[in-house]
Amino acid sequence: MNSLRLIGLLLDYPSEDLWLHKLEVVEAVNESTEINAQQRLALQQYIQAFCKQDLLDAQSAYTGLFDRGRATSLLLFEHVHGESRDRGQAMVDLMEQYRAAGLEIDSRELPDYLPLYLEYLSTMTVSEACDGLKDIAPILALLGARLQERDSAYSSLFDLLLAMSGSELASEDVRPSLQQEVRDDTPAALDAVWEEEQITFLGEQSCTSGEEAAHQKRFAGAVQPQYLDLDAGPLRVTTTEDARP
Known part of the structure; x- marks a missing residue:
């Protein structure tokens, strides 16, 4: 699923390559047949708007949003296991899945990093990739809701992933449970x-x-x-x- 690789790119730390090859990325979205025409248009518009930012501003905003505090961490197991010992075994199991799929993981990234997981799913069939997204749908909904609370445009990417998963969950379902949640990035x-x-x-x-x-x-x-x-x-x-x- 080419669109998963593209969304993973957009959720990764903003790089100069994205700005330089913006038109190619937009065109790649147009060729993603696993999402419908409305979703393709929305994703193309997102990319155009995102790349209108100054690169340094986008990088600073990314760090402040995803690397400060745990609530919006893109490390999937952070939202399931926290600091428990179960997290280590979950990492090992996920690494084995990557190796079985023929993927070599860069040592700079942990295996539960969402963009990396999306790249892994992009190598699968549409049905398998949807199942993989559905497995993490509760995490996607939670992150999407927290990003909505922060008025972040990134939330739309999580809504798209949820739609692609076929899950009945939506970020809006989670927002009421966050009303009493205290920000952890202050x-x-x-x-x-x-x-x-x-x-x-x-x-x-x-x-x-x-x-x-x-x-x-x-x-x-x-x-x-x-x-x-x-x-x-x-x-x-x-x-x-x-x-x-």
């Missing part, structure tokens, strides 16, 4: 996350419980991102406290 929130505090291991606690206590102490008062429970059937957004075993 200076105060970022300072709270990185603030170092003294760690005290208590009595006969095991190493695991000691690490958990240290984590709770370090992030006490910090903004808590929400995580998704993908095994709960319908989309459910849970807090980090709910996500811990």
